[in-house]
Amino acid sequence: MRKRDHNVFTNAASLLICGLLAGVVVAAAAFPAVAMSGLAAKAGSETFDKLPTELTVKKAPQISYLYASDGKTPLATMYDENRRDVPLKDVAPVVGQALIAAEDKRFYEHNGVDVNGVARAFVANNQAGVTTQGASTLTMQYVRLTIAYSATHPQDVVAATEDTSARKLREMRYALQLDADLSKDEILEGYLNIAPFGNGAYGIFAASQVYFGKHPKNLKLEEAAMLAGMVKAPSDNDPTTKSGYPAALERRNWVLDQMVETKAITPEDAAKAKAIKLVVKDKRTPNGCVDVGKNDWGFFCDFFYRWWMQQETFGRTQYDRERRLKSGGYTVVTTLDAKTQKAAKDAVERNVKTGKKEAMMVAAVEPGTGRVRALAVNRNYKLDDPNKPANKISTNPAKKKKRIRGTYPNTTNPLLTGGGDITGFQAGSTFKIFTVVAALENGYPLETTINSKAFAQTKYIVEPGSPAACPGTNKYCPKNASASMTGVHNMWSAFGSSVNTYFVPLQERVGAAKVVDAAKRMGITFRASNDANFAATKQSANGWGAFTLGVSQTTPLELANAYATLAADGKYCEPIPVQLIRDQEGNKLDIANPRCSQNIKVEAARAAVDAARCPVGDNSSTSRCKGRTAGNVRGIVGKPVAGKSGTTDSEKSASLVVMTKQLAVAGILADPDWAETTQNMGHNEPGGVNHAVYQTLRDAMKGKPSIQFTPPGGKIVNGDQRSIPNVKCQPVQSALSRVNGAGFEAELGGRVDSDCPAGTAAGTSPEGKTIKGGAVSIEVSNGKKPAAGGNGPGGPRPPGR
Numbered sequence: 072m073r074k075r076d077h078n079v080f081t082n083a084a085s086l087l088i089c090g091l092l093a094g095v096v097v098a099a100a101a102f103p104a105v106a107m108s109g110l111a112a113k114a115g116s117e118t119f120d121k122l123p124t125e126l127t128v129k130k131a132p133q134i135s136y137l138y139a140s141d142g143k144t145p146l147a148t149m150y151d152e153n154r155r156d157v158p159l160k161d162v163a164p165v166v167g168q169a170l171i172a173a174e175d176k177r178f179y180e181h182n183g184v185d186v187n188g189v190a191r192a193f194v195a196n197n198q199a200g201v202t203t204q205g206a207s208t209l210t211m212q213y214v215r216l217t218i219a220y221s222a223t224h225p226q227d228v229v230a231a232t233e234d235t236s237a238r239k240l241r242e243m244r245y246a247l248q249l250d251a252d253l254s255k256d257e258i259l260e261g262y263l264n265i266a267p268f269g270n271g272a273y274g275i276f277a278a279s280q281v282y283f284g285k286h287p288k289n290l291k292l293e294e295a296a297m298l299a300g301m302v303k304a305p306s307d308n309d310p311t312t313k314s315g316y317p318a319a320l321e322r323r324n325w326v327l328d329q330m331v332e333t334k335a336i337t338p339e340d341a342a343k344a345k346a347i348k349l350v351v352k353d354k355r356t357p358n359g360c361v362d363v364g365k366n367d368w369g370f371f372c373d374f375f376y377r378w379w380m381q382q383e384t385f386g387r388t389q390y391d392r393e394r395r396l397k398s399g400g401y402t403v404v405t406t407l408d409a410k411t412q413k414a415a416k417d418a419v420e421r422n423v424k425t426g427k428k429e430a431m432m433v434a435a436v437e438p439g440t441g442r443v444r445a446l447a448v449n450r451n452y453k454l455d456d457p458n459k460p461a462n463k464i465s466t467n468p469a470k471k472k473k474r475i476r477g478t479y480p481n482t483t484n485p486l487l488t489g490g491g492d493i494t495g496f497q498a499g500s501t502f503k504i505f506t507v508v509a510a511l512e513n514g515y516p517l518e519t520t521i522n523s524k525a526f527a528q529t530k531y532i533v534e535p536g537s538p539a540a541c542p543g544t545n546k547y548c549p550k551n552a553s554a555s556m557t558g559v560h561n562m563w564s565a566f567g568s569s570v571n572t573y574f575v576p577l578q579e580r581v582g583a584a585k586v587v588d589a590a591k592r593m594g595i596t597f598r599a600s601n602d603a604n605f606a607a608t609k610q611s612a613n614g615w616g617a618f619t620l621g622v623s624q625t626t627p628l629e630l631a632n633a634y635a636t637l638a639a640d641g642k643y644c645e646p647i648p649v650q651l652i653r654d655q656e657g658n659k660l661d662i663a664n665p666r667c668s669q670n671i672k673v674e675a676a677r678a679a680v681d682a683a684r685c686p687v688g689d690n691s692s693t694s695r696c697k698g699r700t701a702g703n704v705r706g707i708v709g710k711p712v713a714g715k716s717g718t719t720d721s722e723k724s725a726s727l728v729v730m731t732k733q734l735a736v737a738g739i740l741a742d743p744d745w746a747e748t749t750q751n752m753g754h755n756e757p758g759g760v761n762h763a764v765y766q767t768l769r770d771a772m773k774g775k776p777s778i779q780f781t782p783p784g785g786k787i788v789n790g791d792q793r794s795i796p797n798v799k800c801q802p803v804q805s806a807l808s809r810v811n812g813a814g815f816e817a818e819l820g821g822r823v824d825s826d827c828p829a830g831t832a833a834g835t836s837p838e839g840k841t842i843k844g845g846a847v848s849i850e851v852s853n854g855k856k857p858a859a860g861g862n863g864p865g866g867p868r869p870p871g872r
Contacts (some may be wrong), residue, residue: 126214126245129221130156130652131265131273133400133655134356137375139412140650142404147363147372152274152395153281153356156655159260162275163290165335167259169299172329175209176254183210183250184243186357210246210470213262218245220265232556268298269305271355277476282351292336293344293813296326297351304692311353320349321428348500357528361453361483367416369452371407373576374443374488374628375648384662388577400655404663407646408440411435411734414770415447418763425449426465426480429750431763432487433738434627435771438635440665441644445767446487455481467745485742488628488646491702495600495624496741498567498726499717500700502621505590506578507682508564511675513581515692516681516790517562517783518836519846525557529579531616538619547616549575552718553650558820559848561695566715567685568698571620578619584612586619592670593633593643599624621717621726630728631737636715638679638730640781641671678783683713687729692784701754701761708769710777716754716761725752727764732778734771738764758765790842797831798849805848806832815841820848 099421134150136176137370159167164467179299183847185208215238249258268278278298279287290298301308302324308322309315327341336344356364361371378394379385395401415433435445455462455476464470465477478484480713485493510519513700531547535538541662542549549571551557555572565573587606591597597606602623605615612618628646644667652660671679685696688705689712700716714729723742740760742748753759796813798806803819810817825833833852841847 089373094142096354097473103117126217127221127248127260128217130400130655131216131220132398134277135396135399135401135403137372137403137405140404140406140408140442142651144409145364146368146405146407147360149376149397150355150356150358151394153271153277153358154264154275155276155400156460159256162260162263162287163295165288165292165295166263166275166290166298167294168333169210169295169326169330170259170302171262172333172335173299173326174212174302176329176333178209181250181253182246184208184248194584207242208246209262210241210250210258213258213265214242214249214870215489216262216265217367218422231632238659243715254281260568262735266300266302267305269309270311270353277356281355282353282482283350284354291344291561292340293323293327293349296330296344297323297349300326309350310351317374317394323349326594341842351802364664366452367447368407368412369483370448370450370485370487370650371405371412371443371446373452373483373485374446375405376405377485377488377649378491381846382662384660387820400649402541402653403649405492405649406437407437407648408444408446408771411445411767411771412447413735415445415763417766418766418770419447419449421553421766422762423449427753428463428477428479428744429740429744429748430486431738431740431760432627433736433763433767434631435488435734435736435767436628437633438730438732439644439667441632441635441647441648441667442650442665443648443745445736445771446628447767449488450479450486451481452483453481454483465744466742466748468558470744479744482743487626489596489598489626493626493743494602495626495629496724496726496739496743496746497621497623497719498625498630499621499719499724500571501630501634501715501726501728501737502590502623502635503566503569503619504679504683504715505595506574506581506586506619507566507679508593508671508675509586509589510577510581510638511678512586513789516583516787516842517678517695518560518789518792518842518845519577520559520783520841520847521565521573521814522820522846522848523551523557523565523570523572523576523578525554525572527576527614529575531575531579531583531614533616547575547621548712549617549738551844556698560697562682563685563695564697566682567700569686569700569716574619575616578616582613583615583618584609587612587615590618590633591624594629594637594646595623595633596629597623597624610858613617621719627737627739629729630726630739631735634683634728634730634737636671636737636782637676637683638713638732638735639667639676640666640673643670644714650848652806673786674783674787679785680713681788683715683718684711684780686716687712687714689713691780693784693788694866699798700728701727701765703755704761704765708772710772710775711779712768713780717751718754721749722751722753723748724752725760727754727761729768731763731768732780733771733775734768735772736764736768738767791838793843795835795838797846799834800827800852801832803830803832803849803851806835810835810847811847814843815847817849820850822849822853824855824857825850825852826856827852 132152134155137146139146221412265274267273270281272278272281275287283294308319310319324345327344330336331338331341360369363369363372379396380392383532385395419431462476465475489495526548528541529547532545533547535545551571556568560573562568598604605611632646644665649663652663681691681694684694686700686704688699703779705712710731712729717726726739728737738760740752755761796809807817823833827833831852833850836848
C-alpha cells in the first residue's frame with residue numbers, strides 16, 4: 072500500500088474531534104442528559120484512542136472463468152458471488168464521479184471521516200430523537216464491507232453491519248488509518264469492486280455485465296448514475312422489477328443532479344442523460360455446469376468439476392476446494408476442443424437422437440497428454456423438473472412397475488466419465504487389448520499361435536451348470552461368435568477376427584493377474600464392487616477367466632485413454648480436463664500440466680498397436696491381418712488407425728474404440744437405466760456405435776496431418792522362429808509325433824481337400840515356420856482333390872464376426 076502525505080495538524084485535529092464526538096455519541100446512547108458534558112468528551116477521547124487501527128483487507132470472493140482449449144471461447148463461470156475485480160483505470164471516470172456525488176461529496180477533502188458530517192448528523196438525530204441522517208463516508212462504507220468479508224465468524228458479520236454507536240466508532244478509527252495508508256483512488260477502486268449492486272452482482276464489473284452487458288470502461292453517464300444510485304438500497308432501487316424501476320429512475324435522476332452540484336457534469340449533460348430511457352438487460356451471469364455456453368458442454372464441465380474436487384492443491388477438504396473454485400477468481404483454460412466436441416455431438420445425434428432410451432456415449436482423448444478433447448452423449452445436461460417432468464418412465468422393469476422415471480432425455484449423471492453410482496458399462500472384446508499387452512510384455516510375440524477351437528475348456532472355475540461352464544463340469548468354457556473362427560491364429564488374426572477361444576487360453580498362459588495389471592496401468596479403475604473384488608489381489612485376479620472378454624465395467628473416457636496409452640508408445644497420461652490455470656494474480660499453476668508415466672514398454676505398445684490395426688482395416692509393414700470386425704474404418708477416417716470393437720452377451724452393449732497418433736475416440740452404446748436390457752445394441756447397422764465413433768474421428772481429424780504408427784521390430788514380432796517339419800501325406804500319428812518332437816504343440820485339425828490319401832496328414836497350419844513352442848494344427852486329408860484355385864491347408868480362412 073502507498074502511504075500518502077497528510078497534513079499533521081489536520082490528522083491530529085481529526086483524531087481529537089472524532090474522539091470528542093465519540094464521547095458524545097457514546098454518552099448520548101447511554102445517558103442522554105449528560106451527552107454534552109466534559110466528562111463524556113474526556114471518556115470518548117480515551118476510548119477512541121484505544122480502538123484498533125490495523126484493518127485486515129481480504130480480497131472479496133471472485134468469479135472463476137472457464138474457457139475452451141482456444142483460451143477464448145467461454146465455457147462456464149463458477150461463483151458464490153458474481154464479482155471480478157477491475158483496476159480503476161478500466162472503469163469509466165463517470166462511474167467514480169457519480170458514486171462520489173451520491174455517497175460522499177467531500178471524499179477528496181476529508182481524511183476518511185467527514186467531521187462536519189458527523190457533527191451535523193449527531194445534531195439532527197439528537198433533535199429528532201431517532202436516526203434520520205447518516206455520516207458514513209465512502210471510506211467508512213468500504214471499512215464496513217471489508218470487515219464483513221474478512222470475518223471468520225458469523226457474529227463478526229453481524230457486528231460489522233449492526234446499527235450501533237460502537238460500530239460507528241470502530242469504522243471511524245479504521246477509516247482514518249485506511250485513508251492514511253491508501254490513496255483516494257485506491258479506496259475508490261476497492262469500494263467499487265466490493266459493493267453489492269443487487270441481482271447477484273457484486274462489484275462494478277459484475278454490475279456492468281448484469282444490467283448493461285458491457286465492460287465498466289464502456290459505461291455511459293446515465294448508466295453510471297443508475298448504478299451509483301443503487302448501492303444505497305439495491306433491492307428497493309432494482310430496475311429489473313416493476314416496483315423498483317420507477318425508484319431506480321428517480322434515483323438515477325437525483326444522482327445526475329448531485330453530479331451537477333459537484334461540477335462533475337453540466338446541467339445540460341444531466342438533462343440529456345435524464346431524457347434517455349432507462350433500459351436494463353437483466354442478464355444474470357450463468358453459474359455452474361447447468362449454465363454452460365452450450366448444453367452438451369455440461370458433461371465435460373461436470374468432469375472438470377469432479378476433477379477439481381479431487382485436487383488437494385485447492386484445499387484439504389472438498390468444502391475448501393469448492394470454495395476456492397467459486398471464490399478464487401481463477402482463469403481456467405480447459406482441454407475441451409470445440410471442433411472435436413461438435414464433431415462428437417453431431418455424430419451422436421446423427422445416429423441416435425436425444426430422447427432415445429439407449430445412450431450413445433463418445434469420448435475423445437489426446438495421446439501423450441491425457442487431455443480430454445470431447446465428451447458427448449445423446450442426453451440433455453440438466454435436472455428433470457419434478458413439477459413438469461420430461462423424462463420417460465424407466466426401462467428397468469422394477470422401476471417401470473412403480474412408474475419411476477428414467478434418466479432420459481435429461482440427466483446430470485456422469486455417464487461418460489463415471490462417478491457416484493455410475494460405474495460404467497461392459498465394453499466387450501475391446502478388453503482383449505490388455506491380454507495382448509500383457510502377453511507381449513511377458514515374452515509372447517505377435518506370432519504366438521494357438522489352435523482356437525469352437526469351445527475352449529479352461530482351468531478357470533465357474534458355477535457348475537452355468538451357461539459359461541463346459542457341459543458336466545465347473546470349468547469355464549468360452550466359445551466364439553462364429554464357427555469360421557476355428558483354427559490356428561496368431562495375435563494379428565485373433566485380434567482382427569476377435570477370437571474368444573484364442574484370447575482366453577492366451578490369458579491363461581500369461582496369467583489373468585498380469586492382464587488385469589496391464590489394464591490398471593492403462594487406466595481401468597474397476598468402480599463396480601464385483602469388479603473391484605476380482606481385481607483386488609493377484610489370487611482373485613488369476614481366477615477371472617472372462618476378464619479378457621470385457622465383462623468388467625468401464626467408461627468411454629477410460630476406454631479411449633487406455634488405447635491412447637498405446638498410441639503414445641506406452642506413455643499413460645491421467646485424463647485431465649485442464650491445460651492452463653491462472654490464479655487471480657495471474658500466476659500459472661503447475662497442477663494443469665499433463666501427468667504422465669511410461670506404464671507400458673515401448674516395443675510392447677507398438678506391437679499391440681500393430682495387432683490393433685487389423686480390426687479397423689489398416690496394416691503396417693509387419694502386420695499379418697486376417698479378418699476385420701470394423702474393416703471400413705480406415706477408408707472412412709482417411710488416416711492411419713488402430714482400434715477394436717466389442718460386444719457383450721446378447722448384445723446388451725456395443726463398443727468401438729479407434730485411434731490415430733493424435734486422437735483416441737471411444738464409444739459405448741448401452742442403456743444406463745437397465746444394464747440387462749433386451750434391446751440389441753448394434754455396431755455397423757443404422758444407429759450402431761461404429762458410425763458415431765468413426766464419424767467423430769473423421770471430422771475431428773480433418774485438416775490434420777497423417778502420422779504413421781511406428782511398426783514394432785525384433786523378436787516381439789516373430790519370436791524365436793523354427794521350421795515346421797514337412798509331414799504331408801504321412802500317417803496322422805507319425806505327423807503329430809514329428810511336430811511335437813520339433814518343439815511345437817501339435818494338435819489334430821479338421822479334414823480338408825488334399826491330394827494325399829484320405830486319413831493321412833494333408834499338411835500343417837501354419838506352414839513353413841512358426842515360433843518355438845507355438846501351436847501347429849495337423850490337417851487331415853479327406854481324399855478329395857482340391858478344386859482349382861481353392862485353399863489348401865493353412866490357407867486363408869473366412870473372416871469371423
